[in-house]
Amino acid sequence: MHEGAIPLADLSGGFDMQSTVESGQTYLWDRVDGRMFEDEHAWGGDAWYHTTLPGSFTPGGGPAVIRARQIDERIEWVASTPHAPALLTHLLRLDDDLSAVIAGCPDLPLLKRAFDAYRGMRLVRDPAFACLISFICSAQMRVERIHGMCRRLAREYGRAVEFDGDTYHTFPTPNRLAAATEADLRDLSLGYRAPYVQRTAELVADGTAHPDEARRLPYEEAREYLTQFVGVGEKVADCVLLFSLGFLEAVPLDTWIRTAIADYFPDCDQDGYAETSRAIRQRFGSTYAGYAQTYVFFYLRTGGE
Helix, strand or coil: CEEEEEHHHHHCCCCCCCHHHCCCCCCCCECCCCCCCCCCCCCCCCCCEEEEHHHHHCCCCCCCCEEEEEEEEEEEEEEEECCHHHHHHHHHCCCCHHHHHCCCCCCCCCHHHHHCCCCCCCCCCHHHHHHHHHCCCCCCCCHHHHHHHHHHHHHHHCCCEEEEEEECCCCCCCHHHCCCHHHHCCCCCCCCHHHHHHHHHHHHHHCCCHHHHHHHHCEEEEEHHCCCCCCCHHHHHHHHHHHHHCCCCCCCCHHHHHHHHHCCCCHHHCCHHHHHHHHEEECHHHHHHHHHHHHHHHHHHCCCC
């Protein structure tokens, strides 16, 4: 077992773990107390969270369990790997200069209120395949149910990892999900998303395509590339680009952002997704538009206005 702490004073712009992992960006973390997503106004808590990473994602080459919490101006961590600080820095974007990000966004009243409400929330960098599958599962679902689907997939098809007396599960590999039947996945309450998950896993497992390939492309080409996966439209593609692949300009046009456009930026409502996306990205400031989107999304979803 390895343990340590990361001082918040070392992080430009601060950090808030609860809003970062409970804001609907990621479904690959869980709370030790089982209360993930129970508090929609998630900010400033000191709960323990954990995630389990596949060997393909870790420096040591084996699966790793990381538990972490924010308390007393530091991030405490306990892990099965000594590489936890580097992994947490990557997964939670602790290397982002959050002060510069916020300063680089336009001076819009809605953005200021959102930044003030959830100061310290950062974007995440989830593993690409797990992120892709989790957002395929997200269609027309509340965050609690999406999280439940991902937990069931991990328990049924992921690799079991023993750590500190408990059993954790990695997210399933493409091969494991590709081998599942539609009926198997429907039994895990995936509903109509079951064939999308299975077919997308097949595309990755047989080498036809991989979400990581989108990293090499310009933003709009990367979004188009991801739509070849079954069950992936432009909005889901934007989620994967933003919450996994590092395209900080991506703005997923979900219900809350479309509401923000209608109420605050009606001139950005264009004829199609691509045109509306370009307009709201420009309004939010292209470089960090995805950060602005995530703050506005969470602020509106939690009743900020």
